[in-house]
Amino acid sequence: MESPMKRIAISTLAAxxxxxxxxxxxxxxxxGTGAVVGAGTGALIAAATGSSGxxxxxxxxxxxxxxxxxxxxxxxxxxxxxxxxxxxYEAAC
Numbered sequence: 001m002e003s004p005m006k007r008i009a010i011s012t013l014a015a016x017x018x019x020x021x022x023x024x025x026x027x028x029x030x031x032g033t034g035a036v037v038g039a040g041t042g043a044l045i046a047a048a049t050g051s052s053g054x055x056x057x058x059x060x061x062x063x064x065x066x067x068x069x070x071x072x073x074x075x076x077x078x079x080x081x082x083x084x085x086x087x088x089y090e091a092a093c
Contacts, residue, residue, distance in 0.1 A: 026090070031072035038067020 042063020046056045079093040 028072075031068045034067035034069075034071020035064045036067070038070070039064030041067070 039060040040063070042059035042061070043056050044059075045063075046059030049055075051059065077092060078090045080088055080090055082088050
């Protein structure tokens with residue numbers, strides 16, 4: 001059973017993560033989501049192949065990096081532009 005302090009720490013971390021993600025652009029949100037999905041997938045694949053703790057961590061690291069790169073890639077047919085205020089946005093090419 002988890003201690004109350006551990007639950008509070010996990011809940012606080014989750015809340016801070018959600019608040020930080022709310023201030024991100026769409027591209028940053030996709031990169032963050034890609035990183036989380038990639039890390040989870042990498043860890044699951046490493047665990048399924050019988051890797052130890054270090055192998056699972058390496059799988060999560062590689063999967064997270066790949067997921068962030070794929071998530072940050074622009075949507076096909078869309079280009080990134082910067083307006084006069086410096087705001088980056090995506091629009092059709």
